[in-house]
Amino acid sequence: MSQPIKTRTTVDIYGKKYTIVGNESSQHTRQVAKMVDDKMHEIHEANSYLDTTRLAVLTTVNTVNDYLKLEHKYEELLKKIEEKED
Amino acid sequence: MSQPIKTRTTVDIYGKKYTIVGNESSQHTRQVAKMVDDKMHEIHEANSYLDTTRLAVLTTVNTVNDYLKLEHKYEELLKKIEEKED
Numbered sequence: 001m002s003q004p005i006k007t008r009t010t011v012d013i014y015g016k017k018y019t020i021v022g023n024e025s026s027q028h029t030r031q032v033a034k035m036v037d038d039k040m041h042e043i044h045e046a047n048s049y050l051d052t053t054r055l056a057v058l059t060t061v062n063t064v065n066d067y068l069k070l071e072h073k074y075e076e077l078l079k080k081i082e083e084k085e086d
Numbered sequence: 087m088s089q090p091i092k093t094r095t096t097v098d099i100y101g102k103k104y105t106i107v108g109n110e111s112s113q114h115t116r117q118v119a120k121m122v123d124d125k126m127h128e129i130h131e132a133n134s135y136l137d138t139t140r141l142a143v144l145t146t147v148n149t150v151n152d153y154l155k156l157e158h159k160y161e162e163l164l165k166k167i168e169e170k171e172d
């Protein structure tokens with residue numbers, strides 16, 4: 001079986017270069033990188049005393065939190081559909 | 087108007103302590119912190135040469151990617167419901 005084509009995309013996040021290897025298009029990877037960079041700058045604005053590691057970790061905390069909220073909304077929507085179908 | 091009650095929760099992520107202030111319960115914050123810690127260790131397994139900042143940034147990239155995928159699924163589900171209602 002052939003392997004799925006992997007893309008290699010070099011992006012700049014908060015002043016450092018990262019080469020991201022994955023199945024997504026380079027355009028998608030650049031969009032994700034831009035979102036992470038924006039989030040880090042946003043968190044830095046409110047917490048300028050944080051070093052970059054702590055800033056990056058808190059950005060992850062924030063993102064996981066957003067993910068869980070969306071997951072909750074998704075599950076609620078699924079439940080609503082199931083109730084309608086009953 | 088009264089302010090919403092803020093919780094302060096101190097958590098340990100990848101060997102450092104963080105005090106997270108927010109509207110979520112301490113239990114929720116600890117769950118999020120545990121997920122971030124797990125993800126960072128998981129990414130470290132496959133990329134042991136990365137320093138902690140890079141590791142945290144890549145963890146965020148990963149999470150934003152998961153978020154966008156879920157958002158896409160959520161929108162598809164909404165569209166399906168709207169089509170049914172028409």
